[in-house]
Amino acid sequence: MTASPTILWFRQDLRLHDQPALVAAAGAGPVIPVYILDDESPGDWRMGAAQRWWLHHSLIALAKDLDDLGSRLILRRGHAVEILRALMDESGATEVHAIRHYEPWWRRAEQMLEDCLNLHDGNHLARPELVTTGSGRPFRIYSAFWKGLQEHLPPEYPLDPPKAVTAPAHWPTSEKLADWSLLPTKPDWSTGFDEDWIPGEATARERMAEFGEKAVAYDTARNMPSEEGSSRLSPHLHFGEISVRAVWHSLARHGDTETFRKELAWRDFTDGVVMALPDYADHNGRDAFDKMPWRTGAEAQADLTAWQQGRTGYPIVDAGMRQLWATGWMHNRVRMIAASFLIKHLLIDWREGERWFWDCLVDADYGNNAVNWQWVGGTGIDSNMFGRIMAPLSQSEKFDAGDYIRQWVPELKNVGDAAIHDPDEAGCRPKDYPAKIIGHREGRERALAAAKTMRG
Incomplete structure (x- = not known):
């Protein structure tokens, strides 16, 4: 008698290495791997345009990898819970295996499927609900989270992929x-x-090896826009083409890598934040900012x-903004500068920037995006003070961004090092490059004055 198949539900875990849901499903018998494009469950937070570009190519790579194991990838579009229930009816499957996720819409879906869903840990260094305060609550401050995480480190070693995956007797239909x-x-x-x-997973693993x-x-290198000091792993991690614990262990033979490991842990922290505060992407972490007089109207829209x-x-x-549009990615230091400029120099609601990044970034995690914007804006539960306003001109000079600017702002390609950070002030601004839309001091004073009204 042929065993009934098991459904393997892929989401942001598009890989075969260190894929515990795949290992468990393959060990149970025939497997039906499925990816569901669900634009209904996330509501306003459905996948942005840049992420869709990445998803298309990542699914092609995953389908090929599964084919090499004697399997295939079934594609369906619609409400994930309804699609999975229908697939179970079609195929006779009684169980679904998946890696645990923490976006609020996925947590709701997992609860609706709890009668048949087997969840596995695989996208974090440690499950966020296990890294808690003495009272059992999620940490709200990253430094305390990092300290608490030490009890759960190092993470488990990555799992090898199965050598083969048994196909079901009958494959369900797949969309194109x-x-x-x-x-x-x-x-x-x-x-x-x-x-x-x-x-794709192959490139993710190559990047991991190269970055070691x-x-x-x-x-130091992560702050220098003109250098290639970033890992460039963020979109691969976002889509789960490589696991965070695989990256962690790959660094073990490379000396002191704590700074980068803390960046990996930050991803766990932000998932813990949205686990505790599911609507964090839409609401200020500090209630006082509900009274902030953000600029609106035609002038503010033009500045945006x-x-x-x-x-x-x-x-x-x-x-930075042109790099983002052209490549779907922006250097980390420049992300902070650009975000601070929008919120403080232009006094525009952080949610406007958050939404733009969500649509334009290939690595836009729900938790990471929200927590990062609120950290820069001073509105979050763990954040920079609003009064700490980054000076983009001095930041540019401090971190030697001249070559980076010339690469992405071709109007300035012939401006020398002494003037490249502020050609307006140096009196050599090309005619085709705009003047500052607001002065640094003017923007700073306006932001501080607006913040005072929250207390008044």
Whole structure:
């Protein structure tokens, strides 16, 4: 008698190595791997355009890897819970295996499937609900979280993939990836993505191996936009093409890599935040900011558009925003500068920037994106003080961003090192490059005055 198949539900865990749900499903008998494009459950937080580009290519890579194991990837579109129930009826499957997720819509879906769903840990260093305060609550301060995480480190060693996956007696029908229209066409704004990225597990593992030697210098190199000091692993981690514990253990033979490991732990921390506060992406972590007089209206909208297009007159900000549009990614230091500029210099609600990043970033995690924006804005439960306003011009000079600016703002390619960070002040701003939309001192004073009204 042939065993009934088991459904393997892929989400942001598009890999075969260190895939505990795959290992468990393969050990139970025939497996039906499925990916469901669910734009209904997330509501307003359905996947952004840049992520869809990545997903298209990542699913192609995953399908090929599964084919090499004698299996295939079934594609369905719709409400995930309804699709999985229908697949179980079609195939006779009685169980679903999946890796645990922490976005609020996935937690709701997991609860609705608890009668048949077997959840596995695989996307974190440690399950966020296990890293808690003495009273059993999730940590709200990262430094305390990092200290608490030490009790759970090192993480478990990554699992090897199965050597083969048993196919079911009958395969359910699959939709065609091309019919999902995940790639942009009119216009195709993704040409720079193809130059920068190759989605898929194979590339993720190559990047991990290449970064090992650089990780010891990460503490300094990560702040230098003109250097390649970042791991470039963030979209691969976001889509689960590589596990965080695989990256952690790959660093073991490379000396002191604590700074980068703390960045990996930050991802766990942000999932713990949204586990405790599911609507953190929509609401201020500090209630006082509900009274903040953010700018609105036509002038503010024009400033927002200038920021989105990289036309603010601040070269470091504009370089970052143009890099984001062209490649779906932005250097980490520049992300903070650009975010601070929008919130404080332009006094525009952090949620406007958060939404733009969600649509434009290939690595836009729900928790990471929300926590990072609220950290920069001073609105979060663990955040920078609102009064600490980054000075983009001095930041640009401090971190030697000249070559980075010339790469992404071609209008400034012939400006020398002494003037590249502030060509306006140096009196050599090219005619085709905009003047500053607001002065640094003016923007700072306006932001501080607005913050005072919350207390008044």
